[in-house]
Amino acid sequence: MSQLDIKDLHVSIGEKAIVKGLTLTVRSGEVHAIMGPNGTGKSTLAKAVAGHPSYTITSGDVLLDGRSILVMEPDERARAGLFLAFQYPSEIPGVSIANFLRAAVQARMGEGEELDAAAYYKRLYSKMDLLKMDRKFTSRAINDGFSGGEKKRCEILQMAMLEPKFALMDETDSGLDIDALRIVADGVNALRSTNLGVLMITHYQRLLGYIVPDHVHVMWDGRIVKSGDKSLALELEAKGYDWVKTELVPA
Amino acid sequence: MSQSPTTDTLPPTAGDAAANAVQGIDQAAGNFSYKMDYAFDAGTGLTEDTIRYISSVKKEAPWILEFRLNALKQFRAKPMPTHWATKDLENINFDKIRYYLAQGQKPKRTWDEVPDDIKKTFERLGIPEQERKFLAGVEAQFDSEAAYSNVKDLVAKQGVIFLNSSEALREHPDLFRKFFGKVIPTGDNKFSALNSAVFSGGSFIYVPKGVKVSHPLQAYFRINAENFGQFERTLIIADEGAELTYMEGCTAPKFSTSTLHSAVVELVALKGAKIQYITVQNWANNVFNLVTKRGVAHEEAEIKWIDCNIGSRLTMKYPGVVLKGRKARGEVISIALANDGQHQDTGAKMIHAADETTSNIVAKSISVGQGRSTYRGVVHIPKHLKGCKNNTECDALLINTNSRTDTYPAITVRGDANSVQHEASVSKVSEEQIFYMQQRGLTEGQAMSLSVNGFVNDLATQFPMEYSVELKRLIDLEMEGSVG
Ligand SMILES: Nc1ncnc2c1ncn2[C@@H]1O[C@H](COP(=O)(O)OP(=O)(O)O)[C@@H](O)[C@H]1O
Numbered sequence A: 001m002s003q004l005d006i007k008d009l010h011v012s013i014g015e016k017a018i019v020k021g022l023t024l025t026v027r028s029g030e031v032h033a034i035m036g037p038n039g040t041g042k043s044t045l046a047k048a049v050a051g052h053p054s055y056t057i058t059s060g061d062v063l064l065d066g067r068s069i070l071v072m073e074p075d076e077r078a079r080a081g082l083f084l085a086f087q088y089p090s091e092i093p094g095v096s097i098a099n100f101l102r103a104a105v106q107a108r109m110g111e112g113e114e115l116d117a118a119a120y121y122k123r124l125y126s127k128m129d130l131l132k133m134d135r136k137f138t139s140r141a142i143n144d145g146f147s148g149g150e151k152k153r154c155e156i157l158q159m160a161m162l163e164p165k166f167a168l169m170d171e172t173d174s175g176l177d178i179d180a181l182r183i184v185a186d187g188v189n190a191l192r193s194t195n196l197g198v199l200m201i202t203h204y205q206r207l208l209g210y211i212v213p214d215h216v217h218v219m220w221d222g223r224i225v226k227s228g229d230k231s232l233a234l235e236l237e238a239k240g241y242d243w244v245k246t247e248l249v250p251a
Numbered sequence B: 001m002s003q004s005p006t007t008d009t010l011p012p013t014a015g016d017a018a019a020n021a022v023q024g025i026d027q028a029a030g031n032f033s034y035k036m037d038y039a040f041d042a043g044t045g046l047t048e049d050t051i052r053y054i055s056s057v058k059k060e061a062p063w064i065l066e067f068r069l070n071a072l073k074q075f076r077a078k079p080m081p082t083h084w085a086t087k088d089l090e091n092i093n094f095d096k097i098r099y100y101l102a103q104g105q106k107p108k109r110t111w112d113e114v115p116d117d118i119k120k121t122f123e124r125l126g127i128p129e130q131e132r133k134f135l136a137g138v139e140a141q142f143d144s145e146a147a148y149s150n151v152k153d154l155v156a157k158q159g160v161i162f163l164n165s166s167e168a169l170r171e172h173p174d175l176f177r178k179f180f181g182k183v184i185p186t187g188d189n190k191f192s193a194l195n196s197a198v199f200s201g202g203s204f205i206y207v208p209k210g211v212k213v214s215h216p217l218q219a220y221f222r223i224n225a226e227n228f229g230q231f232e233r234t235l236i237i238a239d240e241g242a243e244l245t246y247m248e249g250c251t252a253p254k255f256s257t258s259t260l261h262s263a264v265v266e267l268v269a270l271k272g273a274k275i276q277y278i279t280v281q282n283w284a285n286n287v288f289n290l291v292t293k294r295g296v297a298h299e300e301a302e303i304k305w306i307d308c309n310i311g312s313r314l315t316m317k318y319p320g321v322v323l324k325g326r327k328a329r330g331e332v333i334s335i336a337l338a339n340d341g342q343h344q345d346t347g348a349k350m351i352h353a354a355d356e357t358t359s360n361i362v363a364k365s366i367s368v369g370q371g372r373s374t375y376r377g378v379v380h381i382p383k384h385l386k387g388c389k390n391n392t393e394c395d396a397l398l399i400n401t402n403s404r405t406d407t408y409p410a411i412t413v414r415g416d417a418n419s420v421q422h423e424a425s426v427s428k429v430s431e432e433q434i435f436y437m438q439q440r441g442l443t444e445g446q447a448m449s450l451s452v453n454g455f456v457n458d459l460a461t462q463f464p465m466e467y468s469v470e471l472k473r474l475i476d477l478e479m480e481g482s483v484g
C-alpha cells in the first residue's frame, strides 16, 4: 500500500506561476481524474511531480510514502515508482523500443544483477499482445514516425513493462480514434490493481467512460476547485467549463 | 642518447586488479600505465641524431636511413597547416617529445613469452581473449615496438604475411619497398613527413592473390609513456582478388602533458581486391592524433574505411581512397565523438581517377558540451571521366547548446557524365528527450549515451558484432563521464 501526496504545490515556469497551491492524495488502487480546460496547468503539475528541470517548485511538497521526492532526480523518482505517460512523447531516433525498455528495466535492477533476456522478451511480447501492438514495433525507434495513437499505445506499453506504483497519465486519450481509445483503455484497465495508483489527466469526459475513476477533480487556473466522484465528470460534461468559471471559481 | 633510463609513468590506478572478464576488447579500461625500463630511448627532441639512433637500433638498410633523413628535411620545411586547421597545433612542442622507446626485445609469438607488465596491459584490455575468440592474427604494439605478434597457422599457410613494419623491412624488403610511400608520399603533409622520419612499428600485411582472410587481423596500439610520440607505419597490400578485414584499436592513459600519435597508413587493393579497415580509437584527452590514411583501389577493387574516433585532444584524420581503376569503389564510414575539451576534425577524401568509379561517404559527428567537431570532405571527379558516382552524407548531433559543428564539404565534380549526391543534417538532443528517458529510470548519462548510440545505430549495425559492442561501450563510458 503506497501513497502519493501532493501538498499545497506551487509551480512556476520562469517567473510565471502556473500551479498555485494544489493538494491531492492518491493511494494504491485508486484512479483519480483531473479535468480542466487547456492551459490550466495540468501538464505542468504532472511534469513538476516527475521532476522536469524547467519547472520550478516554489513551495509545497510531493511525498511518496511519506518521503519528499523533490530532492530526487527525475530518474530516481522514476525508479522509486513514478511513471509519467506523456501528453507529447519524445521521439528518440535510432533507439528501438526493445533496447530502450531493456535499459529501463535493467536500470531498476541491483548492481551485478543480469537481466534474463528470454524472460524479458516473453513479457514484452505479452504486453504488446495486450495492447494489440505488432511485434515489429519492438525494433522500431521509440515514437519515431509513430502516429498519435501508436505513441499513446507505446506509452502504455512502457507503463506495463515498468510496473510503477503511481502513473500520471497526461491526456492519454487525445488523438485517439474510438478503436484506439478502447485498446488503450482496456490496456490501462488490465493494469489497474491494488498496487497501482493512477492520476488521469484529461479535458474530456470521453475517456472516463472507459476508465472509470474513483475520484474526479476539476482544475482551474492552477488549483483544484472541486472534487467529487465520477458523477462530477458527467456534471462537468453537461454544464461545461463556463459553469466552473462562474460557479466554482472564487471571485 | 642514453640507454636504460628509468621511465616515470603513472602508478597503476585503483581497480588495477579488476580482471577483464567482459567480452570484446575493453578499450574503456585504458586509463592505467606501468612503470617501465626501456632499453632503448632516443631521448627528448628531434634531430638528425635521433633518426640515426632509431635507424641503428633497428639495424636498418642504408636506403631507409636516407628515406628518414630526407623526410626530416621535409618535415622541417613544411609549415603547420594552421591557415586552415586549428591553432591548437601550435601547442605541440616537438622538442619535448620522446620519439623512440623500446625494451629491445623481439616481438613474442605467444603471450606467455611477453614480459609481465606488457602482458598485464594487454590482458586488462582483453586482447589475448579476443584473439582466441575470433581473430586471424594479432599485432600488439607497446610504445614504439610490437610486443606480441602472431598469425594463426591456417592464415600463415595461405601465404598471408602479417608482421610489424620493422620486421617486414628486414624479412620482405623488396615487397615492402615496392609499395612503401607510394600511396602517401613523404611530403603529403607535415605529419606524414614527421612519420616518415621517425616511424616505428605498425603493421605490414600482404594477402596473396585470391586469398580471402575470413577473420579479422587485429592491431593494437598502446601508448604507455608520458610525453611520448607514437609513429606507427602501416602498409597493407591485397593482391588481385584478395580480401581482408583489418582492425586497429588504440589507447593511452591520461597524462598531465600531451602525447602525440602520428601514424601513416597506406592501403593497396589490386584488381578485384577488397580491404576493410576498421579503427576504434579511444585516446586519452591529451593526445594529439594526427593521422594520414589513404588507399589506392585498382580495377574493380574496393576499399572501405570504418573510422570511429573517440577521445583525444585533437584528431585530424581524413581517410581517403584514390579510385585508380575502372569500377573501383571507395567508402568511408566515420563516427566522431567530441566531448568537452576535444576537437574532432575528421572527414574523407575520394579521388576519382577512372571511369565508373563510385564512392560513398557517411560521416556522423557528435559534439558534447564544449566539444567541437568538424567535417572536411574532398570529392574530386575530373571532367574527362564518365559514369562516376559519389554519395556524401554528413550528420551532426549536438548535445547541449555550446557544442559546435562545422562542415566543409569540398566537392569538385566536373563534367556532366557523373553524379553526386550530398546531404547534411544537424540535430540536437533536446532537454525534452533527456527528460523523457530519465522519466523511464535512466540516468542523465545513460540517456545521453542512448541518444548517441541511437544516432550512430544505422552505421554500427554494419560493423562486425565485436566492434559494435566495443563502440557502444566506449560511447557509454564517454557519455556517462560527461555528466557533471
Ligand atoms: N515550457 C513552457 N514555457 C512557458 N510556458 C509554458 C510552458 N509549458 C506550459 N506553459 C504555460 O503554462 C500554462 C499551463 O500549461 P499546461 O500545464 O500545459 O496546461 P494544460 O496541460 O492544462 O493544458 C499555459 O499558460 C502554458 O502556456
Ligand SMILES: [Mg+2]
Residues within 6 Å of the ligand: A042, A043, A044, A087, A170, A171
Ligand atoms: Mg496538457
